[in-house]
Amino acid sequence: MKKNRQKEAAEVSKLNRISVKTDVCFNIIFIILALICIIPVVFVFMISISSEKSIQMNGYRFIPEKFSIDSYAFLLREGKMILSSLGISVMVTVIGTVLGVMLTTMMGYVISRRNYKMQNFFTMVVFIPMIFNGGMLSSYVVNTQFMHLKNSIWALILPLCVSSFNVVICKTFFKTNIPESVIESAQIDGASQFTIFGKIALPLSKPMMATIALFLTFGYWNDWFQSSLYITDKKLYSLQALLDSIQRSIDVMANNPSLGVTMTQYINSMPKEGARMAMAILIIIPIACSYPFFQKYFISGLTVGAVKG
Amino acid sequence: MEKVRKSPKEKKVRKPKWTKNDSELTALALPTTVWYVLFCFLPMFGLVIAFKNYKIAGGRSFIYNVIHSDWSGFKNFEFLIKSNDLFVILRNTILYNLAFIVLGMIFSVGLAIMISLLHSKRKSKVYQTLMFFPYFMSWVVAAYFLDAFLNQDNGLINSMLRDGGGEGIQWYMKAGVWPAILIFMYLWKSTGYNMVIYLSSISGIDTTLYEAAVMDGANKKQQVRYITLPCLKNVIIMMFILNVGKVFYSDFGLFFQLSQGASGSIFNTTATIDTFVYNAIQSSTPIGMTSAATFFQSVACCITILVANAIVKKIDADSAII
Numbered sequence A: 001m002k003k004n005r006q007k008e009a010a011e012v013s014k015l016n017r018i019s020v021k022t023d024v025c026f027n028i029i030f031i032i033l034a035l036i037c038i039i040p041v042v043f044v045f046m047i048s049i050s051s052e053k054s055i056q057m058n059g060y061r062f063i064p065e066k067f068s069i070d071s072y073a074f075l076l077r078e079g080k081m082i083l084s085s086l087g088i089s090v091m092v093t094v095i096g097t098v099l100g101v102m103l104t105t106m107m108g109y110v111i112s113r114r115n116y117k118m119q120n121f122f123t124m125v126v127f128i129p130m131i132f133n134g135g136m137l138s139s140y141v142v143n144t145q146f147m148h149l150k151n152s153i154w155a156l157i158l159p160l161c162v163s164s165f166n167v168v169i170c171k172t173f174f175k176t177n178i179p180e181s182v183i184e185s186a187q188i189d190g191a192s193q194f195t196i197f198g199k200i201a202l203p204l205s206k207p208m209m210a211t212i213a214l215f216l217t218f219g220y221w222n223d224w225f226q227s228s229l230y231i232t233d234k235k236l237y238s239l240q241a242l243l244d245s246i247q248r249s250i251d252v253m254a255n256n257p258s259l260g261v262t263m264t265q266y267i268n269s270m271p272k273e274g275a276r277m278a279m280a281i282l283i284i285i286p287i288a289c290s291y292p293f294f295q296k297y298f299i300s301g302l303t304v305g306a307v308k309g
Numbered sequence B: 001m002e003k004v005r006k007s008p009k010e011k012k013v014r015k016p017k018w019t020k021n022d023s024e025l026t027a028l029a030l031p032t033t034v035w036y037v038l039f040c041f042l043p044m045f046g047l048v049i050a051f052k053n054y055k056i057a058g059g060r061s062f063i064y065n066v067i068h069s070d071w072s073g074f075k076n077f078e079f080l081i082k083s084n085d086l087f088v089i090l091r092n093t094i095l096y097n098l099a100f101i102v103l104g105m106i107f108s109v110g111l112a113i114m115i116s117l118l119h120s121k122r123k124s125k126v127y128q129t130l131m132f133f134p135y136f137m138s139w140v141v142a143a144y145f146l147d148a149f150l151n152q153d154n155g156l157i158n159s160m161l162r163d164g165g166g167e168g169i170q171w172y173m174k175a176g177v178w179p180a181i182l183i184f185m186y187l188w189k190s191t192g193y194n195m196v197i198y199l200s201s202i203s204g205i206d207t208t209l210y211e212a213a214v215m216d217g218a219n220k221k222q223q224v225r226y227i228t229l230p231c232l233k234n235v236i237i238m239m240f241i242l243n244v245g246k247v248f249y250s251d252f253g254l255f256f257q258l259s260q261g262a263s264g265s266i267f268n269t270t271a272t273i274d275t276f277v278y279n280a281i282q283s284s285t286p287i288g289m290t291s292a293a294t295f296f297q298s299v300a301c302c303i304t305i306l307v308a309n310a311i312v313k314k315i316d317a318d319s320a321i322i
Helices: A002-015 A020-048 A052-058 A070-077 A079-112 A119-131 A135-146 A154-160 A164-177 A180-188 A193-204 A206-221 A225-230 A239-248 A263-269 A272-306 B020-051 B062-068 B075-082 B085-117 B121-136 B139-150 B156-163 B175-202 B207-215 B220-244 B252-258 B264-270 B273-282 B287-315
Strands: none
Touching: A020 A272, A020 B085, A020 B121, A020 B139, A020 B175, A052 A272, A070 A079, A070 A272, A079 A119, A079 A154, A079 A164, A079 A193, A079 A206, A079 A239, A079 B020, A119 A164, A119 B020, A119 B287, A135 A154, A135 A225, A135 B020, A135 B062, A135 B273, A135 B287, A154 A206, A154 A225, A154 B020, A164 A206, A180 A193, A193 A206, A193 B020, A206 A272, A225 A239, A239 A272, A239 B139, A272 B121, A272 B139, A272 B175, B020 B062, B020 B075, B020 B287, B075 B085, B075 B287, B085 B121, B085 B175, B085 B220, B085 B264, B085 B273, B121 B175, B139 B156, B139 B175, B139 B252, B175 B220, B175 B252, B175 B264, B207 B220, B220 B287, B252 B273, B273 B287
């Protein structure tokens, strides 16, 4: 019966299609759009494997006159700085994501509890920042002069770890997916709220936690803004901050002249243009390889968030 | 095991009793609340420096400084209004946002409908994934992409112009082209993502509606016009109003990174409230005028969100956020 219906529906939808001509047109449009989205990466990659000379001669080209992997060799030679900023990026992302998920789920759980006396108060705590906030300057003044986060790795982690949007996603999830009866029976068995939260609520909400963790991970990995505000110490540069700083000049990365070469000579011999682009490619690769797998969680998170909190 | 908490004789208060349950939940909420106080509510309090002659006394904490700075009334605002920058940054912020909202909506809804009509579902998945890609790039990376095309010495466009016998253009000094560039880059980054959101509501439309339409002899165009669009109406209105609520905020990275600083000769077309504030923080300009600008931004934003929400409530009470 069900199968029949499905078959029927499939047949109807097969009849009810746009004409082949329109389909081809639409396909062409989408191919062009997809290319516009992807081509910059290809282009930057081609620049990164062009030889410095042909860039100076002809500018950036899709197909350079001469290929060379000098830029990558240079990055390898200066690997120390890249490795240290990779370390910072990874550390910030991991700590931030773990901390963020913890803080978010705890708050989400608390404001999802019905018989809790302070529920309204904490809902307001989460809610007010959604409509009113102090803005960039005020946060900057508080973070630097009150919490003294300037040039501290916590300046990269703390300001981003909770967002009211995520807390609301969390609350909605707990409300709709964890039956009140389960929690009540646990309470009757003498479980404390900590036990219920840790042993019942969290294990039941892994998909939601994955979504929030994903939002946070991409947020931290792509963040350069906090660095540009709070970090002046090169040792604390994340990858994005490093990329941001070499946009003006790649000279900051020149640290290891080989014997018998002065710093100026070394800087002049660097594959400047190519190395900048190679650096960009290094940052893009992890995301480009992983996002197709995560894409659907992003969308599910967004549609959950659209549900009223 | 059944040490029940409800012994009725414990402190009969008028309000419902405070139980162990409540204390535990409060303890759970505490760490996040501390975070909210430090990173959200203190900055809100910090907004009062817009009305103060804020001075930093050495060795004193921020709160002490704020309380002990002299009130300056609306002087900071006067400075802000007298400087010509206010008009420019306000105009840019609002106009760009409106362009983003309108064009973004048209493009993403249109493309979502188109992609839902493709014959091959596999191809449609591939297009979606490819078009989603820019969303995951940070603006720093996007600035590199743009630079590869627009760079004065080496950029592809200038090289092509030179090949054709023309002369290179200094894109990063040419104010007139920036609205087009910024709008293009905004669409480049966000369309794929918005399209997917609309697509998920299109796939939620009841297929029997289309079947009935076929029985009635409606062609595909009519189905889109009379079924798909009306079904999307609520989502579109909601997204529209929520975005309008944010017209006083700008995507800082978009304006700052792509224009490589939003200053110099392209200030007039690329500066927004946020880049203005950021540049003021980086240079050591007195804090007063800037704080007036952020105060204005926060308040204006709060009002637009509340108004937008009130309108949403009128249209569809379930979609309102408050």
